[in-house]
Amino acid sequence: IIQGYGLTESSGSVASTVGPEESKAYGSVGKLASHLQAKIVDPSTGEALGPGQRGELWVRGPLVMKGYVGDDKATAETVDSEGWLKTGDLCYFNEDGFLYIVDRLKELIKYKGYQVPPAELEHILQSHPEIADAAVIGYPDEDAGQLPMAFIVRQPGSNLTRQQVIDYVAKHVAPYKKVRRVAFVNAIPKSPAGKILRRELVQQALSMGASKL
Template sequence: MESEGWLKTGDLCYFDYDGFLFIVDRLKELIKYKAYQVPPAELERYLQSIPDVVDAAVIPYPDEEAGQIPMAYVVRKPGSKICEAQIMEIIAKQVSPYKKIRKVAFINAIPKTPAGKILRRELVKHALSGASSKL
């Protein structure tokens, strides 16, 4: 607790017009794309709104030029043929240019804790290993 009475949790939040507090992401999970900060949770909400997508997670992927780029792991609905280019195009129409997803991988399930929190470190490790193995 700080002297002004604030408790630093590392959460990103906002108050709406009615005074309700909304927690939207974790500060340490932000993707640093060039000079911008990209919140993965925002992109995940857009991805999960796509009818062909069952679940999704967004991670930082190292990029020599940008520092990090947003990479999506996507679980398709059974029988869906949606591809990487289609997903990137759908998201690009909904977000600022610096928030665009620049890489997509398809997996069978998003790794999560028993409480349902995305295990981003497992996805980052998987992405960096260059593994084509299924999670």
């Protein structure tokens, strides 16, 4: 399987796997394209991080966009004065230079000061034999900030319960990453490209009310 990663703003590939050996780096999108520079940056401090440390991926190179036409504010927020493009993706490089995508920064769930990647929980949920599809959002909570909430599409004939879903995830993650709420749905709303429409799920969760979760 050949993996790759890029953005519209990077005008093409940022990283990809080349050949069968690189494709064995399971879960990675490959190594950085030769025409680019990259660094992993702590979103809070702007400090560059080392291998294995998670942060925002910044890239720079001749094909990176100059900016958004007619939108100086968005350009200033996305590309710094030295030409570094802030991708908005939470990533890390391993010791061998392979890039791993964890999640979108703006989609991280903020639970009691911890950051919980929805994609990590979704991967675990989708490994359950009675779950056909799953999506995770941050449900607003006055005390915790946000609670990890799972939307579950059960396999036909399944009688999977909310507590079984919660217990299954809890076996695989640290306590702060546990799913706190569960809702069963017929389908996960997605864009034509297959991207989960999390805003729709948040609105759906709020409209359900606490009594139904």
